[in-house]
Amino acid sequence: MDIDLMTYAFFEGAIVPHEDAKVSIATHALQYGTGAFGGIRGYLDKSGSAINIFRLPDHVGRLLQSGLMLRCDLPYSPDQVQQTIIDLVKKNAPDRNVYIRPLIYKAGIVLSPKLTGIRDDLAIYMIPLDDYVDMSSPLKLMVSSWQRVEDNIIPSRGKITGAYINSSFAKDQATEGGYDDAIMLNREGKVSEGSGANLFVVRNGTLITSPVTADILEGITRRSLVEFARDQGIPVEERAIDRSELYVADEVFLCGTGVQIAAVGSIDGRKIGDGQRGPITEKLQDIYFSLVRGEDSPYSHYVTSIPIE
Helix, strand or coil, X not given: CCCCCCCEEEECCEEEEHXXXXXXXXXXXXXXXXXXXCCEEEEECCCCCEEEEECXXXXXXXXXXXXHHCCCCXXXXXXXXXXXXXXXXXXXXXXXXXXXEEEEEECCCCCCXXXXXXXXXXXXXXXXXXXXCCCCCCEEEEECCCCCCCCCCCCCXXXXXXXXXXXXXXXXXXXXXXXXXXXXXXXXXXXXXXXXXXXXXXXXXXXXXXXXXCCCCCCHHHHHXXXXXXXXXXXXXXXXXXXXXXHHCCEEEEEECCCEEEEEEEECCEECCCCCCCXXXXXXXXXXXXXXXXXXXXXXXXXXXXXXX
16 A cells, blocks of 8 residues: 655755655665665654654664765765754654654666765654554564564664565565464574564563674663663563574564564464563553653653644
């Protein structure tokens, strides 16, 4: 299903109608996957008069780090990228939750899969977006036969466009098998993450997640939940996770900008806990959604609130 783009996008240095934001079919990034993107959520404040963006500086920082891996040279500072996103939100003036997709890409037309000597550019678009996955019931997941791409092949810690064919294979395998999403293992056979989200398990009251050396995206939501949990007195471990630990976990959930915090009810047909959302998952969901909706929160410094008219 095609997505509905909001009226304005940022393209080639200016905010323009989205239908004017076009690239050639010969663009290097389209041919070779030489781009890096970000995913940023904006939530309609409970007052209805602002869009709250969660951890905007962190998202921009990770985007630009991904660009460094691709040897991109952009004429924008982190502050300038942040301000461009703020200006674009104001221009589109959304009245609902949105998703913001910035893209750094090799914009030149060069017939070679190299990284240097090619013009780089930045584009940003927005779409309306509420829940990316069905949050009304826990997800059904499977462990994919597709192995997670490893750092010495394509760095997973960067949101590099070409790498996401790896996720696409796993996601398709899962959905065609009747599951909501896939869990991917790394070369060592340890749990990496979902097709497009980080993963947590809960065992005996301890929150466990794979380390950043397990070929995962260095998730901003993941890092936030570790902080929230520790502040709540919940023990947290960042360590390798065996596949069989998924089956005996008390709780499992996915997290990320897209999926937010989504409870998992079963994996490979095996029920997780009682098959429902667990108490630690619920606690972290409550903290997160209270924050992004503009309610009183000790983490309000993580929100950039943009007034809308």
